[in-house]
Amino acid sequence: MRIVAAQDYDLRREVEYGSPEQNEAVKHIVAAVKQEGDAALLRFTEKFDGTKLEAGALRVTQEELKAAYERVEPSFVTAIAAAAVNIRAFHSRQKRNSWMDVQPDGSLLGQIIRPLKRVGVYVPGGKAAYPSSVLMNVIPAQVAGVPEIVMVTPPATGGQEGIDPYILVAAAEAGVNEIYRVGGAQAIAALAYGTESITPVDKICGPGNIYVALAKREVYGVVDIDSIAGPSEIAILADDVADPAYVAADLLSQAEHDEMASAILVTTSPDFAKACQREVEQQLAELPRKVIAGASIENYGVILLVNSIEEGIDVINRLAPEHFELIVENPMGYLGMIQNAGAIFLGPYSSEPVGDYFAGPNHIIPTNGTARFSSPVDVDDFIKKSSVIYYSKQALLENGETIMELARKEGLEGHARAIEIRLRKEGKVE
């Protein structure tokens, strides 16, 4: 892991969202599913997943769900249920009420807050098939009150026996029982446009590979999407009070996700930097996913030296990392200075996996600098608001002429007349 002065390092990292060929392929898949429905779904599933299915077999049966429980350890069921309790408790604190403001003139103005009706959760296969992500997508939607939550996932993530049983158990523990074995861009298209087997949804969330990401982008507007996730990131700002072994382990826990993941340490102490560098090397050598983690550390890992914690915070704000650990004396004293970070982990015991799995906050967090303007998944992602205007007669009589003035200045005489016709009837204008 290189050690460089922060001012000599280009913090920007431009992530390309797919090649023109990938974009074309996705457009083709989405259009075909929109047009042909299940027939296209089955064709692409055979082509890309190597699984030949009948339309009737797309949906996972209750028997399969039950059978999945037989294939996982009881300790896993206990652990995932405990995590679900915490995630549910944290998200429950985000619920908001509809509100109404009663005006002195008798008018009522407010916002109605309602859950979305139907949400689709994508659960990827391959190295990113995470039961924890099932909870992190499903529970906020449930807390919001979404009555229909449906899951899609590639058909053979668990090998010959079909979908990974840990995924199925997590879904069942979270309370999802409408699950389809379909993945990739074709699954996203099915959720957006519907097919004979799959009713369309209002919003699609969940991570996926580049084809899934491009498909979500393609259907955005027809349905809502959560966000287009880039590679996962951690940035740690630490000084001598931190334990280099902890810091190295936390950097590696991010790096092992993906060769594209980035792990950045920012520190005021050159000695501490060297100690962390050594620890990363030692721990990396022992890691089962050392090839992945090593590539990530090699290509995107760096230790940045700064002159002060404040300069370090400035680096963090420019990075806007997905995960940010602050391991210094009195981390709370710096919390107010952190402008841009998806999730902030404070102190030596707040290791990133605590948040990834268990503490309660969501682990779906903006990547690639987008914490500048976006937020971890939460209950707000599964609600919609309607404005409510009940204008009283008195309010209209008092303000009608001002409204007409504004409408006429915009050249919208029809708008002015909609008010005028009422004022005339009430004898307010001639």
Added chain:
Amino acid sequence: MRIVAAQDYDLRREVEYGSPEQNEAVKHIVAAVKQEGDAALLRFTEKFDGTKLEAGALRVTQEELKAAYERVEPSFVTAIAAAAVNIRAFHSRQKRNSWMDVQPDGSLLGQIIRPLKRVGVYVPGGKAAYPSSVLMNVIPAQVAGVPEIVMVTPPATGGQEGIDPYILVAAAEAGVNEIYRVGGAQAIAALAYGTESITPVDKICGPGNIYVALAKREVYGVVDIDSIAGPSEIAILADDVADPAYVAADLLSQAEHDEMASAILVTTSPDFAKACQREVEQQLAELPRKVIAGASIENYGVILLVNSIEEGIDVINRLAPEHFELIVENPMGYLGMIQNAGAIFLGPYSSEPVGDYFAGPNHIIPTNGTARFSSPVDVDDFIKKSSVIYYSKQALLENGETIMELARKEGLEGHARAIEIRLRKEGKVE
């Protein structure tokens, strides 16, 4: 305006977001601005707006802002200031606090809520240059606490004398003083990537033509965007208690926006339907924008007959209209049944222009059925959240092994070890 039975009418309306040629043109413009900065901005401004500018002249000067006040009526300044007060009051009620949940084991879990740092507001030229939209975009951002709000608008919306002075006064009244005379896809690209003259923003909002919409879609991810607005819509559900003249005037106030706008009346009463039909014809004949409004009514206007108010509400929920007026006896009695509508106007005095200009709720509202999953612009659109996790030593010792279990089931040994190394140090595991 046709009268048809609701069950015979296809409520879906598919709006295409641009032709392949328009998409290509926008990609080219965005790439050129990203690459060449101001030089490309000036070239496209000359090409598309017919205005030759120097880079130094892109920014509107304080003198121009002052001069704009001389070019508008004092009554307009009074009216726009009064509207701003109401809009500010309504949006101020949406502000939320950061929060922290103190756990019995000493852990702290919460969300920090912060404003975005810099926001760009697009104000279109042509028939959609609305001072009211300036307020509706700028004020929620201000209430959220956004410190830098910048506006872009085509250079000659007010003809030979440059930008429409009503737009400039609205901007000044809202408190914006960083304004650039640039429009179209090139303005969106400049806000997203920055140029020598324009510092990039975190979010772009405001309506625009198809090129602006496509450009926003193109830069989504680099910055946040508000939404891609389709043609404006009104749906009115009314029965005999309503005045056909009011209903017709409100339908036309929407229809006059745009040939593509849609105005739909849903009613239980065939007689009332005919009365409204006559009123629309009569009022349309007198309307200055009768060509636009007539085309809208002809192509997208319809009166739908239903058998009950409840069936009418069901039609509305399937339409998910941008604006929805409910003019029946006791409209509040139906409010809870309305699932999908951007803004709900209740009773005979809540004419849509009341909300367009003055009452306080935002007039930027989801179109094209997207009220199913999205919301009017509000303060939430200009904030971002960070999760905060301060995990106590006690919490880690108690839950560490559960976290490790979950990490290992996902094959993420590095995650498990980041916990284990701490438990080992504390003597919790060997």
